[in-house]
Amino acid sequence: MVEQGGQSRRQILKAAVGGAAGIVLGAPVLRLAAAAAQTTSQGADIQRLTDDLFVVRIPGEANVVAQTGAGGALLVDGGSAGASETLMKAVSGLPGGGPVHTIFNTHWHPEQTGSNEPLGKAGRAVIAHENTRLWLTTDITWPWNGRRFKRVSKVAQPNKTFYTTGQLDSGVRYGYIPDAAHTDGDLYVYFPKQNVLAVGDAVSGEGWPVVDYATGGWIGGIVGGLQRLQTLADEETRIVPGRGPVLRLADLKTQYEMYGTIYDRLTQLLNKGRGPGEAVAAQPTKEFDAQMGNPDEFVRRAFESLWAYLSPDA
Numbered sequence: 040m041v042e043q044g045g046q047s048r049r050q051i052l053k054a055a056v057g058g059a060a061g062i063v064l065g066a067p068v069l070r071l072a073a074a075a076a077q078t079t080s081q082g083a084d085i086q087r088l089t090d091d092l093f094v095v096r097i098p099g100e101a102n103v104v105a106q107t108g109a110g111g112a113l114l115v116d117g118g119s120a121g122a123s124e125t126l127m128k129a130v131s132g133l134p135g136g137g138p139v140h141t142i143f144n145t146h147w148h149p150e151q152t153g154s155n156e157p158l159g160k161a162g163r164a165v166i167a168h169e170n171t172r173l174w175l176t177t178d179i180t181w182p183w184n185g186r187r188f189k190r191v192s193k194v195a196q197p198n199k200t201f202y203t204t205g206q207l208d209s210g211v212r213y214g215y216i217p218d219a220a221h222t223d224g225d226l227y228v229y230f231p232k233q234n235v236l237a238v239g240d241a242v243s244g245e246g247w248p249v250v251d252y253a254t255g256g257w258i259g260g261i262v263g264g265l266q267r268l269q270t271l272a273d274e275e276t277r278i279v280p281g282r283g284p285v286l287r288l289a290d291l292k293t294q295y296e297m298y299g300t301i302y303d304r305l306t307q308l309l310n311k312g313r314g315p316g317e318a319v320a321a322q323p324t325k326e327f328d329a330q331m332g333n334p335d336e337f338v339r340r341a342f343e344s345l346w347a348y349l350s351p352d353a
């Protein structure tokens with residue numbers, strides 16, 4: 040691990056002392072406490088990956104990756120609208136931190152796009168896959184629970200979209216994850232100097248994933264995305280998912296095998312003409328449940344997602 044410079048260490052200590060609640064001892068923090076500098080700042084839990092790259096966690100919010108530099112900060116995801124102010128304060132308090140100049144939306148969900156409006160108003164770059172922009176211009180209702188999402192204002196929409204891949208002047212690379220692991224607008228951001236890969240909710244680092252089949256996500260995409268993302272990482276790469284602790288290539292391999300097994304079982308059930316309730320009853324995730332938690336919601340949603348992609352009468 041690279042030793043921190045004196046100044047950044049002082050700034051980190053200052054930030055730690057300034058945090059009112061002390062270190063937030065969530066499970067991911069406990070797991071990683073020995074591996075990385077951990078501190079709190081402005082209501083956020085900060086995990087330092089390198090001198091200029093951090094995972095910012097606000098309790099109850101999705102992971103945010105922040106890169107600091109002379110020109111200000113770059114973010115991968117922006118938390119929910121309600122947490123945006125807390126996030127901006129935490130980012131400006133990071134060692135070398137400043138105002139945000141660029142934000143990526145890994146996908147359209149409100150947990151990722153809540154800072155788009157203030158940043159868009161300030162004229163900052165808001166980068167997303169074109170499908171993410173399209174979902175943000177559409178009213179969406181999730182059929183499984185009736186949750187509704189209003190389209191966002193023009194200024195909160197991504198102002199720079201792409202279809203396949205792109206690169207910033209700083210060398211940061213980004214690309215589409217076309218498998219539709221979580222939505223059909225998933226993107227990754229790769230920081231080559233730091234060897235850090237941010238993947239949003241295309242990979243879950245904590246429990247069973249959400250399969251948002253209303254906007255294109257499906258269980259086959261989870262498997263395909265895990266396979267694709269392995270080709271972008273090596274043994275040293277730190278992989279930051281949308282939720283949960285930082286992962287490694289070995290974790291992607293393990294997940295790929297697990298979701299591959301589940302995918303096979305669910306497609307077999309579909310081919311036998313079974314329904315979602317029968318799929319849940321068949322316990323297709325049985326050997327993983329002790330580690331992963333109650334699978335019923337996930338299995339139901341994953342099974343329903345197959346209808347969109349595989350069912351002949353869908």
Ligand SMILES: [Zn+2]
Nearest residue numbers: 146148221240
């Ligand atoms: Zn999501």
